Amino acid sequence: MSVIEIILPDGSTRSLEEGQSALDLAEQIGARLAKDALAATVNGELTDLSKPLPAGATVAIVTPASAPGREVLRHSTAHVLAQAVTRLWPGAHYAIGPAITDGFYYDFSLPGGARFSDDDLERIESEMRAIVTENQPFVREEYSYEEGLKVFSDQPFKVEIISGVRDGASPEDASEVSGSVVSAYYNSPTFKDLCRGPHVPSTARLGHFKLMRVAGAYWRGDEKRPQLQRIYGTAWESKEALAAHLTQLEEAEKRDHRRLGQELDLFSFPTELGPGLSVFHPRGGTIRRVMEEYSRARHVAAGYEFVNTPHITKAELFETSGHLHWYADGMYPPMELDDGQQYYLKPMNCPFHVLIFKARQRSYRELPLRMFEFGTVYRYEKSGAVHGLTRVRGLTQDDAHIFCTREQMHDELVSLLTFVLDLLRDFGLNDFYLELSTRPAEKAVGSDEEWREAETTLAAVAGTAGLELVMDHGGGAFYGPKISVQARDAIGRTHQLSTIQLDFQLPQRFETSYIAPDNARHRPIMIHRALFGSVERFMAILIEHYAGNLPTWMSPEQVRVLGVRDSHDDYAYAVAGALKSDGVRVVVEAANEPLGARIRRAKLEKVPYILVVGDDDVTNATVGINARGANDPERGVLLTDFRQRLLDEISTHGSPELARGT
RNA sequence: GCCGAUGUAGCUCAGGGGCAGAGCAGGCGAUUUGUAAUCGUCAGGUCGGGGGUUCAAUUCCCUCCAUCGGCACCA
Missing domain, CATH: 3.30.930.10 (Bira Bifunctional Protein; Domain 2)
Known part of the structure; x- marks a missing residue:
C-alpha cells in the first residue's frame, strides 16, 4: 500500500495510506477532532468526510462551529426535513432544499394538493427528531443520467433537474449533476435525494434545529409555474447557538420600525x-x-x-x-x-x-x-x-x-x-x-x-x-x-x-x-x-x-425637564425657555407624579436627555443630566455648560450613545 | 396576486355556544416626590365587516377586508 502526503491548513504535512479519508486524517490528528468532524475541504472544495483523499491535497477538517460546518449541517437537516415529510405524507414530491443564511428550507408538493398548516410543523419536527435518533448514515451514490432518471422516476422535480442538465436547458443545476454523473444521497433504504453534497456522516450529528414557518414558493421562482409548499427552518451547531439565534430574532423584532412607530407615536x-x-x-x-x-x-x-x-x-x-x-x-x-x-x-x-x-x-x-x-x-x-x-x-x-x-x-x-x-x-x-x-x-x-x-x-x-x-x-x-x-x-x-x-x-x-x-x-x-x-x-x-434611539439632532423631543417637586416647576420652565431659545425641542413635565415614574416614561419614550432639577439646581443654576443610554446620571452641571454640550452634539450630528455602544 | 397564519378596549393580551375580562394608556380626585412604575376612582367594546348553522354565535361554518410570515413583483 502506498503512502500519500496531505497538507494541512497551517502548512504542515501528514502521511496517510492511499485510499484513506479525511475522517482517517482527523483521527490521526486527534480523537476530539474526529468526533467533531462533519466534512472536509479538499483543495478548497467541500467534500464528504468519507471520501478517499488524493495525494498532495490541502485538506481542512470542517467542524460544526464554522461557516462551512453550519452550511453542511443545515443542508443535511434539510434532507432530514424532506425525509420526515415523505414519511408523514407518502407520495409527497420534494423539489429543492438548500442551506440559506441561518438555516435551510425545502420545497414540497403534497399529494392531492394538500397544504401544510402551522400545526403540521410540530408533527414534522418530532418526526425529524425520530430520524436523528435513528442515526441514519448519509451514503453517497453516483449514477449516469439514465440511471439517475430511473432512480428518481417517482420524483418529477428531480427528473426535471436531471433532464434539464442533460439537455443543457438549465446549466444552473450543473453542480448537482456534474459532468455526466448524477449524485444522490441515501439516508435509509426508503429515502434518497439528488444532491451534490457533502453531508454530515450521520443524522445523529444533527439536532439543534427548529422549523420556523411554512410559506408558498413558486417552482423555479416562476410565478407561472406551480406553487410549492416551502418549510423554513433554522439549524445550529449547539443548543446555545440556536438559543442565541432565537434571542437575536427577538431583538431584531424589538427594533422593527412598525413596532417602534406605534410605541413612539411616530x-x-x-x-x-x-x-x-x-x-x-x-x-x-x-x-x-x-x-x-x-x-x-x-x-x-x-x-x-x-x-x-x-x-x-x-x-x-x-x-x-x-x-x-x-x-x-x-x-x-x-x-x-x-x-x-x-x-x-x-x-x-x-x-x-x-x-x-x-x-x-x-x-x-x-x-x-x-x-x-x-x-x-x-x-x-x-x-x-x-x-x-x-x-x-x-x-x-x-x-x-x-x-x-x-x-x-x-x-x-x-x-x-x-x-x-x-x-x-x-x-x-x-x-x-x-x-x-x-x-x-x-x-x-x-x-x-x-x-x-x-x-x-x-x-x-x-x-x-x-x-x-x-x-x-x-x-x-x-x-x-x-x-x-x-x-x-x-x-x-x-x-x-x-x-x-x-x-x-x-x-x-x-x-x-x-x-x-x-x-x-x-x-x-x-x-x-x-x-x-x-x-x-x-x-x-x-x-x-438606531433601534428607535435617534441621534439628538433628529429626535422629536430632545430634552425633557422634570422638577423634583412642583415648587421646582418654575425653574424647570426657565431651563426649558433657555433651551428653546437655542432652538432645542424641549418639554417640561410638571411634578404631578413621583420623579421615578416620570423618568421611566421619558426613558420609554427614548428622549435623549432628561434634566432633573431640584433645590440645589435652583440655587446654583445647574441641572441634573440623565442621558439616554448612560449608566449614571450627572448631578450639578451648570446649565450654561449643558447648553453648550447639547448644541455641539446637535450641530455635529453626534450620537454619544451609539459611540458608547448601547 | 399566490400559500400559510392572525384579527377581542387607544396599546399588549386572556377568554371560548348561554351577562365581555386584565394590565398599561386615558378622565377625575388625592399624593409633593433627587433619577425606570404613588394611591383611589371613573369611563372605555357592534369581539374586523357581511352572510349562514343554532332556542342562543365573540366562540362553529362560508365569504370579504385588514395585518403578519414567505413567494412573485419592485420604474
Missing part, C-alpha cells in the same frame, strides 16, 4: 386610508421635517434648483416616457374625465422635470442643471408586497434630475457619488458597498452603443469611490443602468439606499435639447438620482438602525 396606517398609505403623527412628522430640512440645505449648497410638480397628469406624459408601456400594472388605474381624457397619479417625477427643462430654450451655459423635488408618487403595489414604511403605495422621493452634456457627465457623477455618501454618513450610516445594475434582458430601450457607454461610464465612476463594487447583471431600469449604494445597518443587514441612474433615453423621447457653443441643438443626458430613495423607507431604516 406614524400609523389608518385602515380607512387603505393598505400602504401612511400618516405621520407629530413626533414622526418632526423627524421627517428634520430629515427634509437637512437634505434641502445640503442640496442648496450642492447647487441644486428646487422645483415642484403636480401629482396627476394626462396619460400622454407617461406614454411618451414609456412608463405606461412598462409599468401600467404598477400604476393606479386612470381617472377618466368627461371629455374622455385620462389622468394618472404619478408613479415617477422624471417626466415632469423634463418638461421644466423644456419650458424654454436652454443654453449649454446652464448645464449641469440640477432640479430637486421632494416628489410624492403613488404606486399600485401588489397587495402582498406592502410592508410597513419600506414598501408603500404613497411615498415621497428626494428626487433630482441632472441635465448635462456627455462631456460633463463623468465629473458630475463622481462629485454626485461623493455628495451621496457624505449625506448618508451625516445620518449615521457609514458601512457601504456599491452595486452596478446593467441592461435588463428584455425591459430595455435604446441602442447597444448607448448602453455600453452608460455602463462603462458608471463603472468608471463607481471605481473612484474606493468601495467594494458588486455587479447586478440585468438589474437596470428600462432607460439606463444604475449605481446603487448599499448600506449595512447596526445589526448587519444591508439596505439598498441611494440610486444613481444614467439615462440617454428620456431626453430623446421628449426631444430635449440645448444650444451648444456651436450654435446647434444638442441632446443633453439625464442623471436620475435619489439619496434617501423614499423618505418613508429611509426613516424606517434609520429607526431600525
